[in-house]
Amino acid sequence: MAQVLEFKLPDLGEGLTEAEIVRWLVEVGDVVAIDQPVVEVETAKAMVEVPCPYGGVVTARFGEEGTELPVGAPLLTVAVGAPEGASGSAASPSTSSSPSSSGKGSGSGAESSGGSGNVLVGYGTGAPAARRRRIRPDRLDRAVAEAPVSGAPVVEAPVAEVLVAEAPVSDGPVPVVSPLVRRLARQHDIDLRRLAGSGPDGLILRADVDRAIRTAEETAAATARAAQAPARSRAKPSTPSAPVAAAPNGVAAAAGAERIPLRGVRGAVADKLSRSRTEIPDATCWVDADATELMAVRAAMNAATGPSAGPKVSVLALLARVCTAALARFPELNATVDTEAREIVRLPGVHLGFAAQTERGLVVPVVRDAHTRNAESIGAEIARLTELARTGKLSPAQLTGGTFTLNNYGVFGVDGSTPIINHPEAAMLGVGRIMPKPWVHQGELAVRQVVQLSLTFDHRVCDGGTAGGFLRYVADCVEQPAVLLRTL
Template identity: 45%
Template structure:
């Protein structure tokens, strides 16, 4: 009898613990092959297609679109097809001769290759997870049978009782598996509060804060009846679903905020990109002793230079941000202290070990506003690219992040960030450093202002540059030197580009 295999949601990169299921790419009863995309999920970083490590027939889908799935929990159950089940039976060679025999041999060889691939996996890795590669066969011994039953007890993709187990013995085994599962789902910091996936989902759907629920089960176990009682006592809540990529809002009827006395109109869960941004910004403000310097810059020459390029090459002229990015990477070579990372950790003696890591190259991040929130893709080895090449990468990555298709590597590998908030019509801002980087450069809008040029008052194109930096890695002299270098390059772009 072929045993159903349960695929657990893998770690999708950088230790992410959950993902929102956007939609299924397969349905129950469909035939799937190894590495075929089976679901599309949204993490705090991007939208990812999850491939199947198994081939066979889809037996069960463990989730609904819009549901937040925990890493390590069942995602899909697949019943391997007969052809993909590995056996020790010898391969029989057909007796036919001539062309028929040759075709049979080829078919037999292809089938054996397929079975081998099913045993070893394709080797294609989904960040932090993948089907096994190489020629080694993954073996599972019989004594691990009980453990596997416990591991998937909450998914119930098949009858987890061994064949022939009935009555009290079966009930005992099931109870032991459930108890072991509950022990694995303890809520950190909540002594005795043990919550099953079903109960967690029910509480989430009805807006029940489990931190305020007193469990009636053994050792304070929060049972389904406890959540149902909390729902009965709570004000009427009517969920309103939107598309998977939009923020789901929960309409609250007849609810009043205790502090202000005002009625509550909506509750918006913080999740996905917004949740990641909130955590990152909080950590930045908490850990980094930041300082800010700024300067007004006459960008007239840069604007005129780009206008001339655009006139001669309408489709190929780099944008202003690409030129500024080129000046930034050159400035970071002269002031490498701003292209570092500060690391603090407990050393072997129990003390605080601190280091500043310097990098051989610049991965330049730039802030991009999308429908899913603010994201910061990074241009790898930006210091080796020309302004035209930087412009190409800025356009490509902007399109990728707005489609929600950026990879974790594209979103999490920056060493310095440029934030062009001038596109929002503002002049300046003390931006929050994109942790764990140590500095961020803000660029305000370019507007006409009165300016003294060559001793005379004139109307010039002026912008404001703002540099926020980690005071642990450098002093004001370094920060000011870098900012002045970029400002001078913007004011004299021709000579600056000649020297780059």
């Protein structure tokens, strides 16, 4: 007899607590192999394909595309092992187990069922393998429907919507297991003690909180309209304006306004930028530099032919190499601040982040050990990571651990900006567009290729003199690349 095993959303690492289902890779009824990717999810850091540690037939999927699930919520169930006399086995023989193994065992689910245990291959997850359950075929639908998945619908057994009734306030524990549900309620000032959950044993699901939010919004809107009605009846006719409804969090919104959830990469960026502005006392200095010589050197590099000629070198790669040389001279900026210990931590190596705009939002891939690379090597790594960013295949490890960030916003056709530091780093160099401008060169007015460089730095790690010295060295290398050659 086949066993139905439940595969839950694993811990994806890097402190992530939830993920959004982007695309299902399997359908109910499909046969899956051990470690076959079954769903593509988006976390706050990257797009990840999640492999299933079991081999068998998919009996249920939990959550539609676009649903956000907390870590530990069921993703799907798999029938492992084939009924006796079946023409084909849905799983390898190693995945079947004896009847005695269906009892309470001490081994992990992956071990006892023949699963690989590699819940997320390549991410080093340490979460225990999914717990297995033996479910009789006549109770499969019921078991699937009752699984607590934070309100996410099940494909073949959708749960009917249950109106949330207001429950009496209790001093006991609130029946909520999902941190996502708690956070959602907290953000919208919903008192969970007043909700009657629609899940098993009164468990409060995300759908319950969503309904409570909609009810609160409708009530607030009706109250606002009722309050405005007498005033409108007494007022003189005027140019009609869009009605305004008060949202539960106090933010006014015009009727028909679109609300876009801050989640996934966009939400992570918003949280990090807010934290940077809140915690870091930043300052910005900038300088205009004549990049004519740098552009000429780059053209000469890329025009070289013969066996020694390598791949094309980008301007960003040259600027990245300049940054690593500048950080070697001014290590104060390759640091972070331990606020609890009240210590400045200077870091031994340079892991250079660079801002990359993608369809999923702004991401910052990291070039590891950039201080050990030349311009050609840095350029090749930037190209590789940029391609992964565009296809959404960057891993969390490739988006974390940076010590300094280079932001080339000149690609958007702007001259300057005041970058926000990528927390917990101590500085970011911004580069504007390189364009012809009138410039005094060798005592005469000439048209030169000019770029604006901006440095935002954490004033706790250094003073303006150090930041100015760093920026001036970068500008000198841009204007006279020979300055950099002396340090190579």
